[in-house]
Amino acid sequence: MASSAVPDPSSTRSAAGPVAARVRDPGELVAVVPVLLGFHPRDSLVVIGTGGVSGRRIGLTLRVDLPPPEDTALVCRAAADSILAGDPTGAAVIVLGGGPSLPRSDVAEAMSAALAAIGVEVHSTIWARDTAEGAPWACYDACGCTGSLPDPAATPVAAAAVSAGQVIYPDRSELTRQVAPAGPQRLRRRDALLDRAVDVALEGADPGAPPDPGQPAVHVAALESAFDAAASGRLVVDDDMVVGLTAALRMPAVRDVALAACNGSRAAAAEQLWAALTRETPDPEAAEPATLLAVAALLRGDGALANVALDRAQQAWPGHRFSMVLGEAVTRGLAPEQLRRWLREGAAPELQAPHGHPEDARPERLRAVSPRRGAR
Secondary structure, eight states: SSSSSSOOEEEETTEEEEEEOHHHSHHHHTTTHHHHHOOOOEEEEEEEEEEEETSEEEEEEEEEEEOOOGHHHHHHHHHHHGGGGGGGSEEEEEEEEESSSOHHHHHHHHHHHHHTTTOOOEEEEEEOOOOSSTTTEEEEEETEEEEOOOOOOGGGHHHHHHHTTTOBBBHHHHHHGGGGOHHHHHHHHHHHHHHHHHHHHHHOOOOTTTTTTTHHHHHHHHHHHHHHHHHOOOOOHHHHHHHHHHHHHTSSHHHHHHHHHHHSSTHHHHHHHHHHHHSSSTTTTHHHHHHHHHHHHHHTTHHHHHHHHHHHHHHSSSSOOOHHHHHHHHHHHOOOHHHHHHHTTTOGGGOOOTSSGGGGGOOOGGGHHHSSSOOO
């Protein structure tokens, strides 16, 4: 979801609530950017929304690649529209990289103008070479303030985030590797096994027979066994697990169990399982665990991992509805507590893979709805 034209939203909230710590100067503000995003960005425009009673409480944080000059106005307007999801009263604009000594003033000016046009006051416009300790920073404002960044890992905000269990990656590419597909030979083998499983199901199916009422229970048991293995450090994702859980996650009753596991005592085990399945499952079926990984990441406040997981889901299955709906909610500023409430109360059924879209297809219809196993 991060590109030269699309902001990459990342929630600053953890599962226990917002990270609260005082930022004392522009250098410290830049130093907390990796905590807010979950990784150290490079050559980026970062917009930090602020609000609350004081007007300086950090809210939604957006990142976008530094755009080419001809696209600057368009990208800044899109970022301004996105930051409104956090209902900010103010914002800080940070340009990272782009060259030495206050480069890309066009980006700082265009972003400030776009925010002002929608009624958001810009209280800081800052440049920094990068987010590493000792990197130079300077204000674009008339004050002309300059300095060097403190150690990002030593800031109070970083300490609070680490204590809440947040992982900060060296860069976004390291984050994307968490969901990168496994070796092509292994995925091709599993692709063939999934095709074979569909063929077997089609050959043995009785079109007039009612669904087997015991089938969901069998699949739920397989899923519970996988959670137990992840929790005890025994998780091994082999061919049988991929084929079995792919079939399981097509069933609404099993998917409900999967979603519930993203919150509560099994959340860490569930997230580990979804990440492993995202890597080890062929396309397009990888979209389902990737979206569940995004749910788990969002519930503990890791917007960065959620975004790359949602990207992976759409790469695996373009138009996958579950991940599209969730991605749109994230862009609108979906907070962990809101998602938790929706899942608990069923107040947002559209996030729970509504009936009638491809993920609800029974095996005998999979060929007609899956982008990979189309009619042959």
